[in-house]
Amino acid sequence: MMDLKELYQEIILDHGKNPRNLRKTENYNKDAKGHNPLCGDKVHVYLKLDEDKKVHDISFEGQGCAISMASASIMTDLVKGKEEHEVKEIVKDFLEMIKEKDQLNNKILEDNEKTKLMCLSGVKKYPMRVKCATLSWHTLTSAIDNTQQEINSENID
Amino acid sequence: MNIENIKKQFPIFNNKVQNNDLVYLDSANSSQKPQVVVDRIYDFYTKEFSNVGRSVHYLAVAATNLYEETRCLMQKYINAKDPNEIVFTKGATEAINLVANTFGQKFLKEGDEIILTELEHHSNYVPWHYLRRSKGVQIKFAEINSEGEISLQSIEKLISPKTKMIAITHLSNVTGAILPIKEITQLAHSKNIPILIDGCQGAPHLKLDMQEIGCDFYAISCHKMYGPTGLGILYAKKKWLETLPPYQGGGGMISEVKKDGITFGDLPNKYEAGTMATAQVIAFAESIKFLNQIGIENIEKHESELTKYGEEVLRKNNSVKLVGSPKNKGSVLSFTLDGIHAHDIATILDEDGVAIRAGHHCCQILHDKLGLSATARASLGVYNTKEDIDKLNESINKCKKIFNK
Numbered sequence: 389m390m391d392l393k394e395l396y397q398e399i400i401l402d403h404g405k406n407p408r409n410l411r412k413t414e415n416y417n418k419d420a421k422g423h424n425p426l427c428g429d430k431v432h433v434y435l436k437l438d439e440d441k442k443v444h445d446i447s448f449e450g451q452g453c454a455i456s457m458a459s460a461s462i463m464t465d466l467v468k469g470k471e472e473h474e475v476k477e478i479v480k481d482f483l484e485m486i487k488e489k490d491q492l493n494n495k496i497l498e499d500n501e502k503t504k505l506m507c508l509s510g511v512k513k514y515p516m517r518v519k520c521a522t523l524s525w526h527t528l529t530s531a532i533d534n535t536q537q538e539i540n541s542e543n544i545d
Numbered sequence: 546m547n548i549e550n551i552k553k554q555f556p557i558f559n560n561k562v563q564n565n566d567l568v569y570l571d572s573a574n575s576s577q578k579p580q581v582v583v584d585r586i587y588d589f590y591t592k593e594f595s596n597v598g599r600s601v602h603y604l605a606v607a608a609t610n611l612y613e614e615t616r617c618l619m620q621k622y623i624n625a626k627d628p629n630e631i632v633f634t635k636g637a638t639e640a641i642n643l644v645a646n647t648f649g650q651k652f653l654k655e656g657d658e659i660i661l662t663e664l665e666h667h668s669n670y671v672p673w674h675y676l677r678r679s680k681g682v683q684i685k686f687a688e689i690n691s692e693g694e695i696s697l698q699s700i701e702k703l704i705s706p707k708t709k710m711i712a713i714t715h716l717s718n719v720t721g722a723i724l725p726i727k728e729i730t731q732l733a734h735s736k737n738i739p740i741l742i743d744g745c746q747g748a749p750h751l752k753l754d755m756q757e758i759g760c761d762f763y764a765i766s767c768h769k770m771y772g773p774t775g776l777g778i779l780y781a782k783k784k785w786l787e788t789l790p791p792y793q794g795g796g797g798m799i800s801e802v803k804k805d806g807i808t809f810g811d812l813p814n815k816y817e818a819g820t821m822a823t824a825q826v827i828a829f830a831e832s833i834k835f836l837n838q839i840g841i842e843n844i845e846k847h848e849s850e851l852t853k854y855g856e857e858v859l860r861k862n863n864s865v866k867l868v869g870s871p872k873n874k875g876s877v878l879s880f881t882l883d884g885i886h887a888h889d890i891a892t893i894l895d896e897d898g899v900a901i902r903a904g905h906h907c908c909q910i911l912h913d914k915l916g917l918s919a920t921a922r923a924s925l926g927v928y929n930t931k932e933d934i935d936k937l938n939e940s941i942n943k944c945k946k947i948f949n950k
């Protein structure tokens with residue numbers, strides 16, 4: 389029950405129920421799709437970067453469990469306004485934290501933002517659910533890199 | 546039928562799973578194994594092992610006899626006319642691929658039509674899709690009604706002079722709908738169309754009589770019948786097995802091999818190329834005996850009472866929506882919970898030792914039709930009890946609490 393409480397913290401439930409930025413950015417200039425074929429979860433991330441490569445707007449469309457919706461919601465909230473290289477650093481840091489590290493090490497996010505993001509770390513005790521938390525992040529990377537390839541959660545670790 | 550006694554025959558229930566008593570509600574996915582089956586695999590490997598059909602030494606002859614004994618037991622279990630109508634495969638998936646591949650090769654050409662239903666498991670769609678690509682055949686899907694059933698009419702509507710095969714499930718692994726397969730077979734045969742039944746969910750739960758149903762092909766998954774993994778069965782009428790070309794080539798399935806040509810062996814070897822899942826086949830005999838001992842009629846009765854009880858309990862729980870409400874329903878209870886995704890349900894239930902499945906259950910066509918990306922599914926087996934259903938319901942209530950519903 390402790391683990392469950394950690395997994396389904398208030399903030400996760402809130403973002404899961406009322407995801408922020410769940411829409412489609414107008415005039416987006418980068419986007420990518422992600423898909424988890426095992427459970428059918430789908431996400432589509434839209435980015436609008438301005439001339440100096442700052443995230444002017446980010447949004448997502450999709451459907452999935454509380455964890456995946458909350459993760460995408462928090463992600464979009466936190467990377468808005470950041471520069472492209474900063475976004476990449478945050479993504480890398482988040483994925484490393486979910487995989488193995490105890491904390492976030494980037495110097496970009498404020499402490500309160502890191503605390504918010506750490507709420508997703510409860511998923512570490514549920515190996516089958518890690519992909520729910522990481523799908524939108526991998527998809528964001530794919531959008532930034534303009535790979536034009538759909539992220540398939542079965543093909544990433 | 547004393548269920549406590551039956552449960553005791555399954556060693557998995559003697560152990561805690563993450564400190565919980567196991568409430569196993571995932572038998573449509575795969576069933577647990579009785580001790581006799583586990584023991585049989587151990588005994589065979591420790592005392593009796595040999596490859597079958599190849600050598601003349603004592604163990605090889607004994608193993609071959611045991612292997613063939615399972616074939617005969619299965620023949621009787623489903624009342625096939627001839628033991629050679631039973632082909633061992635690696636699973637129901639391979640059984641269906643075998644038919645699609647060989648039937649397609651021999652009989653299908655561009656523009657021919659195959660009828661499936663919206664209830665089909667990917668195993669009974671993807672193999673036919675290959676023919677769409679390689680041969681240019683068309684696939685038509687018979688539509689479900691609002692109860693999640695497939696009627697005779699929904700199939701009849703789609704039949705045309707170009708229809709060359711009807712391939713349908715016996716029992717939906719999502720809505721639980723039991724299809725009128727005998728009537729559909731008669732309909733198919735009245736138009737000279739062969740019919741394949743995906744019997745994965747039928748065989749573990751319903752009395753089967755191939756001669757009465759009359760179907761041409763019936764695919765079975767042994768791991769859902771209290772048997773080992775890596776094993777399935779294709780029942781096929783002898784005339785088909787004699788007419789269709791071989792599927793895989795290799796040792797054991799040939800008659801004569803020369804540099805300039807090969808002749809193939811007779812049934813049943815023709816379709817069993819290479820070393821088969823010998824231990825699994827031999828242990829599967831114990832699964833059939835186990836089922837026979839309880840009696841399939843008793844199993845049907847027990848599971849149908851339990852399903853009714855489950856439907857009642859879940860209907861009373863006001864946030865639960867059952868997926869489909871077929872009149873003739875097998876022991877599958879798929880559901881959604883308002884505002885809670887199936888994966889979250891499964892994780893929370895798992896914490897209480899309640900094992901269910903969440904997702905599309907390999908039925909994306911159906912989930913798209915229903916407008917659902919995922920459902921939660923509790924499916925029953927011979928070892929389940931009313932207490933299991935009550936625990937399921939309690940855990941569902943816990944989900945609601947966590948999500949403030």
Ligand SMILES: Cc1ncc(COP(=O)(O)O)c(C=O)c1O
Binds near residue numbers: 639745766776
């Ligand atoms: C209806 C149905 N068809 C086919 C299959 C595939 O069977 P197998 O695992 O034996 O290949 C399953 C099992 O998942 C099933 O439920």
